[in-house]
Every structure is written in C-alpha cells, then in structure tokens.
Amino acid sequence: MLAKEVRQRYIDFFVNKHGHKQIAGASLIPENDPTVLFTTAGMHPLVPYLLGEKHPAGKRLVNHQKCVRTDDIDEVGDICHLTFFEMLGNWSLGDYFKKEAIEMSFDFLTCPADKGGLGLDSANLCVSCFEGDKDAPKDDEAAAVWESLGFKRHTKGKPLNGGQIWFYAKKDNWWGPAGQTGPCGPDTEMFYDTGKPKCPLCDTKGPSCECRKYIEIWNDVFMQYNKNDDGSFSPLKQQNVDTGLGLERVVALLQGVKSPFETELFKDAIDKIYELAGIKGTDETAISVRIIADHLRAAVFILGDKFGVAPSNTDQGYILRRLIRRAIRHGKKLGIAYNFTDRIALIYIDFYKDVYPELEEFHEKIITELQNEEEKFMKTLIHGEKEFEKMLPNLLKNKEKILPGRLAFKLFDTYGFPIEMTEELAKENGLKTDKQGYIDAYKKHQELSRCGAEQKFAGGLADHSEATTKLHTATHLLHKALIMVLGDHVAQKGSNITVDRLRFDFSHPDKMTDEQLKKVENIVNEQIKRALEIKCEEMTVSEAKEKGAIGLFESKYGDRVKVYTVGDFSMEICGGPHVQNTSELKSFKILKEQSSSSGIRRIKAVIG
Ligand code: GLY
Numbered sequence: 313m314l315a316k317e318v319r320q321r322y323i324d325f326f327v328n329k330h331g332h333k334q335i336a337g338a339s340l341i342p343e344n345d346p347t348v349l350f351t352t353a354g355m356h357p358l359v360p361y362l363l364g365e366k367h368p369a370g371k372r373l374v375n376h377q378k379c380v381r382t383d384d385i386d387e388v389g390d391i392c393h394l395t396f397f398e399m400l401g402n403w404s405l406g407d408y409f410k411k412e413a414i415e416m417s418f419d420f421l422t423c424p425a426d427k428g429g430l431g432l433d434s435a436n437l438c439v440s441c442f443e444g445d446k447d448a449p450k451d452d453e454a455a456a457v458w459e460s461l462g463f464k465r466h467t468k469g470k471p472l473n474g475g476q477i478w479f480y481a482k483k484d485n486w487w488g489p490a491g492q493t494g495p496c497g498p499d500t501e502m503f504y505d506t507g508k509p510k511c512p513l514c515d516t517k518g519p520s521c522e523c524r525k526y527i528e529i530w531n532d533v534f535m536q537y538n539k540n541d542d543g544s545f546s547p548l549k550q551q552n553v554d555t556g557l558g559l560e561r562v563v564a565l566l567q568g569v570k571s572p573f574e575t576e577l578f579k580d581a582i583d584k585i586y587e588l589a590g591i592k593g594t595d596e597t598a599i600s601v602r603i604i605a606d607h608l609r610a611a612v613f614i615l616g617d618k619f620g621v622a623p624s625n626t627d628q629g630y631i632l633r634r635l636i637r638r639a640i641r642h643g644k645k646l647g648i649a650y651n652f653t654d655r656i657a658l659i660y661i662d663f664y665k666d667v668y669p670e671l672e673e674f675h676e677k678i679i680t681e682l683q684n685e686e687e688k689f690m691k692t693l694i695h696g697e698k699e700f701e702k703m704l705p706n707l708l709k710n711k712e713k714i715l716p717g718r719l720a721f722k723l724f725d726t727y728g729f730p731i732e733m734t735e736e737l738a739k740e741n742g743l744k745t746d747k748q749g750y751i752d753a754y755k756k757h758q759e760l761s762r763c764g765a766e767q768k769f770a771g772g773l774a775d776h777s778e779a780t781t782k783l784h785t786a787t788h789l790l791h792k793a794l795i796m797v798l799g800d801h802v803a804q805k806g807s808n809i810t811v812d813r814l815r816f817d818f819s820h821p822d823k824m825t826d827e828q829l830k831k832v833e834n835i836v837n838e839q840i841k842r843a844l845e846i847k848c849e850e851m852t853v854s855e856a857k858e859k860g861a862i863g864l865f866e867s868k869y870g871d872r873v874k875v876y877t878v879g880d881f882s883m884e885i886c887g888g889p890h891v892q893n894t895s896e897l898k899s900f901k902i903l904k905e906q907s908s909s910s911g912i913r914r915i916k917a918v919i920g
Pocket of ligand 1: 352355487555
C-alpha cells in the first residue's frame with residue numbers, strides 16, 4: 313500500500329464510517345504560537361477547541377498534518393528518525409471518548425484492506441496504557457476496552473508476546489501539552505511487531521523496548537486535563553480524544569521494509585543522491601544518504617510553507633540553516649561536488665505537490681533559497697574544514713580530546729558552521745566539543761557587538777562576524793589616517809564591509825598619489841603595532857563634538873551616541889562593534905584607490 317492510499321484510506325474511514333469532517337492541515341510554522349518553532353502534532357492548531365471553543369466543522373475531525381520535530385535532528389541518519397513527517401489524526405472535541413476511540417483505531421488497523429482498513433494482524437499488536445500517579449489514576453478504563461477486543465494484561469515476570477497490554481508511567485504514556493501549558497492526558501499507544509528477534513531486555517521492558525522489536529505506530533490521547541502555569545493539572549471542561557498515526561512508519565510497516573527510507577516517499581530522492589555521488593550504497597554511506605534525504609525534505613517543507621522562513625541565525629531560520637548545511641556537508645562527504653540541494657528539492661516538490669500544493673506555489677522560493685544557501689556555505693565549508701584539520705593534530709595530542717569552545721565559536725563565526733555540525737565533525741574525529749565554552753564565547757561576542765545593534769551606516773555592516781568586526785576597526789584607523797595625510801576636508805561618505813575587505817568612500821577632490829597611499833598605510837600599520845585599546849562610551853552628540861570626535865553627526869543617531877576611542881589615536885561616533893585591541897588586525901594593506909563619484913574617492917583595503 314502506497315503512502316497516498318494510506319492517507320486517503322484514513323480520511324475515508326473516519327469521514328464515511330464514523331461521521332468525521334476532514335479539516336485542512338495547518339501551516340508548518342505555527343500561526344499564533346510563539347512558544348514552539350514548528351507544528352509538532354495535528355492537535356497543535358486545535359488547542360483552542362480542545363479547551364472548549366466551538367469548532368466550525370463540528371466535534372469529530374480528521375486530517376493529515378505536516379509536522380517537524382527538532383529534538384532528534386542529531387539522531388537522523390539511523391533508520392527510524394525523521395525531522396519532517398506526516399501525522400494522520402482524528403479528534404473528538406467533547407464527543408466520543410475512550411471506548412469509541414480505541415475501537416475505531418483497532419478497527420482501522422485490523423479491518424481487511426478490501427473493507428477500508430490496513431489489514432494488520434492483531435496478533436502482532438501490543439498496546440500500552442497509563443499506570444497512574446499523583447496527577448491521574450491508572451487507566452483501567454482504557455485497558456478494559458482493549459480487553460474487550462481480545463487483549464490480555466501482561467503480568468510482571470512473564471515474557472513479552474503479541475496481544476498484550478502493558479502499563480507505563482508518564483514518561484511513556486502521557487501526551488502533551490504541546491507547549492508549556494495546555495491540554496494533555498493519559499494515552500494508549502499501539503505497537504506492531506517487526507518480527508525482529510527479542511533482545512535480552514524485551515521481556516522486562518515490553519513493546520517500548522529501545523531495541524525496536526516493536527515500533528509505535530499510533531497514539532490515542534485522552535485529553536481530559538489542562539496543565540497549568542504552576543505545573544498542576546486540572547480537569548478540562550470537556551473530554552477530548554486526540555490521536556496521531558505516523559504515516560511514514562506505518563507505510564514502511566505495510567510494505568514490509570525496515571524503514572521509511574525504503575518506501576516511495578524517499579526512493580527517487582535517494583536514487584538521485586547516489587547517482588550524483590556516483591557511488592553504490594554501503595552501511596557507512598547510507599547514513600549520509602539518509603541525512604541528506606531527510607534534511608532536504610524537511611527544508612523543502614519549511615521553505616514551502618505559507619509562513620515559510622529563509623535560512624538565518626535565529627529560530628526557525630536557524631533550524632532550516634542547520635538542516636541545509638548538514639545535508640551539504642554530508643553531500644560533500646559522499647563526493648557530490650556542488651549544486652545538488654535544488655535537484656533533490658525538485659524531486660520532493662514534484663512528489664508532494666498534489667497533496668501539498670503550497671510546494672508548487674513556493675517552488676521558486678524553495679529552489680532559490682537552497683541555491684543561495686548552498687553557494688554561500690560551499691564557500692566557507694572547505695576553508696572551515698581545512699581550519700579544522702589544521703587544529704586536529706594538536707587537539708588529538710591533548711589527553712582530554714576536547715575541541716575548545718572558542719574554536720567551535722570560530723568555526724561558527726568565520727565559517728558558518730552551526731555548533732551541532734561542529735559537534736558532529738568533532739565526534740567523527742574522536743573529539744568532544746566544549747559546548748559550554750562555545751556558549752560562553754558566543755555570549756561574550758554578543759556582549760561585544762551589543763553596541764552594534766544600532767548600527768545604521770547606509771550599506772554598513774551586514775553582520776557581526778569576527779572578520780567584519782576587525783575590518784570595521786580598520787575603517788576607523790583609515791579614516792583618521794586619511795585626515796592626517798590629506799587634510800580636514802576628508803569626511804566619510806560611505807562604508808561597506810564584507811568578510812573579505814573594507815570599502816571606504818570619502819570626500820577628496822583628487823586621485824591620491826602613491827606616496828600619500830603609502831603614508832596612510834604606514835600610519836594604520838603603526839597603530840596596529842602599538843596595540844591600542846578600544847573603548848566605547850556613551851554621551852550626547854554635543855559632548856562628542858566637544859571632545860573632537862569625528863563621524864556622522866546626524867540626528868539619526870539620536871540624542872545619545874556611542875563614541876569609540878582607539879587609544880590616543882582616534883575618536884569616532886559609531887554604532888560598533890569593534891575589536892578590543894588594534895593588534896588583532898595584524899596588518900593593513902590598501903588594494904585600490906579609485907574614483908567613486910564626483911569629489912568622492914574610494915579605497916578598498918584588507919587586513920591580516
Ligand atoms: N498528539 C499525539 C501524538 O503526537 O502522538
């Protein structure tokens with residue numbers, strides 16, 4: 313049975329046989345919920361209705377929902393974890409409860425395929441119920457329903473077998489709330505025997521044993537409690553049912569394959585990855601292939617969403633960036649030279665566009681953003697990996713085998729390596745990453761660039777990386793040196809800094825002579841050698857003027873401004889950020905002096 317049949321069967325079963333209304337799936341980026349980054353379950357957009365608000369489509373609902381879960385991104389690569397997945401769900405909003413919900417689930421799973429079900433063998437099913445604690449009693453009610461369907465309670469010490477009911481604590485048999493507070497409750501979970509031999513722990517642990525002899529396929533949650541701000545639970549106005557069936561898992565099960573990656577959902581993408589890499593599958597390459605296939609599918613859905621985001625360094629954009637960059641790194645590991653993320657994306661867009669037409673609608677955006685991110689990251693990835701390889705022998709020499717936080721931060725700041733990717737890279741090379749050290753370095757950097765938040769130079773700083781921060785300080789030195797060599801008429805007319813160079817426009821009527829350029833360069837290099845400290849002070853514009861600060865004195869700086877002093881050499885109004893000491897610049901070289909426009913000259917220069 314193909315995924316599209318399972319999806320349709322599920323909807324038809326609940327609509328035609330049990331009077332549910334199909335509702336549209338919600339956007340993957342939550343519309344009104346800043347507490348979570350992505351929609352993680354079908355119930356998520358339904359929270360107000362679970363709390364008692366009337367749903368326009370009635371009390372029985374069904375849909376398929378795009379979900380992203382980010383807790384397990386680093387686990388992806390094995391055969392079962394997925395970042396993006398589809399959840400099939402049915403809901404009762406204060407209508408039916410445990411008995412009907414369980415009977416419907418059982419019916420759909422075991423009813424023969426020609427009668428609209430999945431035709432699974434009930435002898436291979438095991439279920440679990442909540443064992444009870446201080447917040448809610450043992451769920452004998454749910455267990456009794458399973459007993460009426462032929463299941464037997466498992467007794468401690470007896471072996472695990474199909475057809476059993478196991479009881480677990482909250483960690484395993486309670487679901488929700490989706491955020492910090494909200495609807496939640498005990499659940500009953502359905503597991504299916506994969507046919508794998510038992511591991512030594514199976515008889516004690518039951519169907520939730522981590523060896524995954526049994527895989528969880530469906531979860532019926534009895535949402536009858538609300539988790540409050542203080543962590544306590546109170547009964548909800550109405551008793552709801554929320555269920556979630558993982559489409560990819562159940563499709564793999566029905567097709568008799570070991571993982572979703574072997575189903576049609578991934579097949580074309582995975583074939584393409586192997587084709588681009590020009591290799592055949594081995595256990596080792598399969599991990600990278602699964603990472604690429606999973607991450608790019610998730611990226612396509614995150615980009616191709618109504619509220620789709622672009623890669624960035626915060627929130628959803630950061631998750632997206634992590635996914636794309638990790639996929640690119642693994643692509644490179646497989647030997648795929650460049651430009652492949654868009655090609656894999658096209659396969660997914662084509663495969664999913666009938667069910668999720670938004671992918672077609674945002675086709676352009678998905679492809680362009682992937683191409684941009686790939687182009688951007690490929691430039692720094694190679695340099696970053698080289699840098700890492702240079703560090704490696706020394707790091708391996710030390711006993712602790714730790715990649716220090718400041719180096720992890722350098723890889724992030726200079727080469728755009730998300731910390732999680734650095735951790736993975738370090739692990740592959742037998743190193744642990746000092747994540748706390750990374751966080752500290754990051755915070756220190758934030759502190760340094762705090763002043764930069766108000767940066768308002770037209771065409772000024774686009775980012776606050778270490779490289780651009782140094783160039784920014786170099787710009788101040790250059791500005792002052794130009795005034796010294798050419799005269800007081802020199803004023804800043806523009807500044808543009810990239811990670812590679814600075815570009816400074818200033819008022820001056822003539823082309824500069826070689827001698828003047830040499831003088832300016834020497835003055836700047838002298839200040840670098842003097843290892844001058846840089847200080848930041850806040851004062852009013854008039855105070856700054858009185859003290860002789862240079863810079864743009866326009867009102868856009870507001871009343872109070874930041875003034876950066878470089879030792880005894882320069883004082884300039886500026887938003888920052890800057891390095892702490894000029895020695896960090898190492899050296900300064902002018903590459904070019906040219907005309908920018910009438911009366912304005914332009915200098916391009918580099919450091920280090
Ligand atoms: N909301 C039920 C589940 O995610 O399993």
